[in-house]
Amino acid sequence: MRSNKGFIIKILLLCLIIAGAIFYFETFQLKSLEIEGGSHYTEDEIRSFLIKSKADEFTHIFYLKNVVFSEPDPIPFIEKFDFEIVDKNTIHVTVYDKVVIGCVEHMGRYMHFDREGIVVESCDEPDTGVPLVTGIDFTKVVIGEALEVEDSGIFSRILDLTLLLNKNEIPCDRIHFDIRGNAKLYIGKSEALLGGGDIHDYQISALKKVLESANGRNYRYDLQNYTPESGEVVGKPINNDE
Numbered sequence: 001m002r003s004n005k006g007f008i009i010k011i012l013l014l015c016l017i018i019a020g021a022i023f024y025f026e027t028f029q030l031k032s033l034e035i036e037g038g039s040h041y042t043e044d045e046i047r048s049f050l051i052k053s054k055a056d057e058f059t060h061i062f063y064l065k066n067v068v069f070s071e072p073d074p075i076p077f078i079e080k081f082d083f084e085i086v087d088k089n090t091i092h093v094t095v096y097d098k099v100v101i102g103c104v105e106h107m108g109r110y111m112h113f114d115r116e117g118i119v120v121e122s123c124d125e126p127d128t129g130v131p132l133v134t135g136i137d138f139t140k141v142v143i144g145e146a147l148e149v150e151d152s153g154i155f156s157r158i159l160d161l162t163l164l165l166n167k168n169e170i171p172c173d174r175i176h177f178d179i180r181g182n183a184k185l186y187i188g189k190s191e192a193l194l195g196g197g198d199i200h201d202y203q204i205s206a207l208k209k210v211l212e213s214a215n216g217r218n219y220r221y222d223l224q225n226y227t228p229e230s231g232e233v234v235g236k237p238i239n240n241d242e
Contacts, residue, residue, distance in 0.1 A: 192221045
């Protein structure tokens, strides 16, 4: 009798587990991914990147997989995703494009790259607010891959400069590096010599002030030896026709 009762209990437990699983899989099917943001892929492409197996078709499994246990595989042009459960059948996905820090000219095209030097797009003209970078030698340009340069650390320096320029609302058209690694900025028809080194915070802050006081006149500013203590920026006029 006891063995029969034990068997019956096991059967009942199994039935409950099966019923619970059926209830879950019927109730919590992921029926909708609400896609927001991103400019490089369609919503269908984003769904195909994220839903790769039958398990991904269930709301909580999908969420736990991508948020708790791991992150989606790296995807060209996408920096990251944010996920939010809306209801039992819907997850909201926010897509963040990779931050473009500069571009290089190659075969008549402008190849835009991110903070790691990965080429993310090719355009006829530089995107608004993206400086053209000149003076760096690269041996290979492939969309979705990093520019092959001798010093990969140059990208962190470009990132630092781009962030500082954006923070100070300085519309830089071009960043040029000479053979010694000295940086030169082109802002309209004005120029700013920054020199070498990796830290340009004080120089860019000073540049903002002298640009604001220039009243539309064009100068070549030498900030290579600028320090906050001296507070002195040397500027020489540039003719408009130069």
